[in-house]
Amino acid sequence: MLPTPSSRRGIVLILSSPSGAGKTTLTRMLLQDRDLDLTLSISVTTRTRRSSEVDGIHYSFIPERRFAAMRDAGELLEWAEVHGNFYGTPRGPVEDILAQGRDCLFDIDYQGTRQVREKMGADAVTVFILPPSMDELRARLERRAEDTRDAMARRLENARNEIARWKDYDYVIVNDDLQRAFDDLIAILRAERQRRPRRDKEIEQFVAKLLSE
Numbered sequence: 001m002l003p004t005p006s007s008r009r010g011i012v013l014i015l016s017s018p019s020g021a022g023k024t025t026l027t028r029m030l031l032q033d034r035d036l037d038l039t040l041s042i043s044v045t046t047r048t049r050r051s052s053e054v055d056g057i058h059y060s061f062i063p064e065r066r067f068a069a070m071r072d073a074g075e076l077l078e079w080a081e082v083h084g085n086f087y088g089t090p091r092g093p094v095e096d097i098l099a100q101g102r103d104c105l106f107d108i109d110y111q112g113t114r115q116v117r118e119k120m121g122a123d124a125v126t127v128f129i130l131p132p133s134m135d136e137l138r139a140r141l142e143r144r145a146e147d148t149r150d151a152m153a154r155r156l157e158n159a160r161n162e163i164a165r166w167k168d169y170d171y172v173i174v175n176d177d178l179q180r181a182f183d184d185l186i187a188i189l190r191a192e193r194q195r196r197p198r199r200d201k202e203i204e205q206f207v208a209k210l211l212s213e
């Protein structure tokens with residue numbers, strides 16, 4: 001048997017999509033599957049909390065001056081302004097997770113994805129989620145019904161600009177059938193975990209033992 005996965009390099013799995021395409025739903029499904037052993041990076045944001053969200057679980061909701069202080073102190077791995085609010089990834093928790101050889105899941109936008117890719121190179125695996133149609137995107141935002149009319153309009157307006165970023169990503173999934181999209185995500189994660197450069201150390205040990213037999 002190969003050694004446990006803790007001896008391989010941790011992956012940062014990034015999911016991005018226009019608002020309403022389903023990245024939060026897919027993130028939740030990934031986290032609920034305990035066997036996948038993924039840890040969510042909890043972003044800080046200056047956006048108002050939605051009724052379905054819990055502070056410290058979905059986001060840490062912070063005032064703008066606290067966000068600026070964290071950013072200026074270098075405590076954010078990346079940050080961006082999205083739909084008029086600030087969002088950022090606290091650096092410390094991510095470093096702890098990766099140091100344990102575990103994988104970290106990010107739900108961030110294309111601006112943040114670019115910054116993480118610059119800093120982490122091949123340790124970042126990026127997936128872009130597309131809606132099956134613009135009508136369905138609108139319908140999903142309306143069904144979710146957790147944004148004000150203004151916020152919803154703003155999200156739809158920005159969607160075309162976000163969709164145009166698809167080429168920045170390693171993988172693109174069209175989230176039509178949810179289970180199918182989830183299965184595709186798992187396939188991506190499993191294959192990425194097997195990539196040889198992430199496992200050099202463990203395979204080296206294994207092969208040394210193999211050849212000593």
Ligand SMILES: Nc1nc2c(ncn2[C@@H]2O[C@H](COP(=O)(O)OP(=O)(O)O)[C@@H](O)[C@H]2O)c(=O)[nH]1
Nearest residue numbers: 019020043079080082087088089107108109112
């Ligand atoms: N760059 C960056 N983007 C983030 C972060 N957290 C969330 N986002 C993105 O901000 C956008 C808005 O997120 P949110 O307010 O939860 O709205 P939703 O996409 O409609 O669910 C989405 O594209 C998120 O992926 C972060 O820490 N950094």
Ligand SMILES: Nc1ncnc2c1ncn2[C@@H]1O[C@H](COP(=O)(O)OP(=O)(O)O)[C@@H](O)[C@H]1O
Nearest residue numbers: 019020021022023024025140144175176177178
């Ligand atoms: N494949 C799908 N088919 C139908 N509805 C979906 C699908 N994926 C997500 N949804 C629904 O669409 C809405 C928006 O999804 P959400 O995960 O909040 O999107 P995002 O995080 O990308 O803004 C939610 O009400 C969710 O239940």
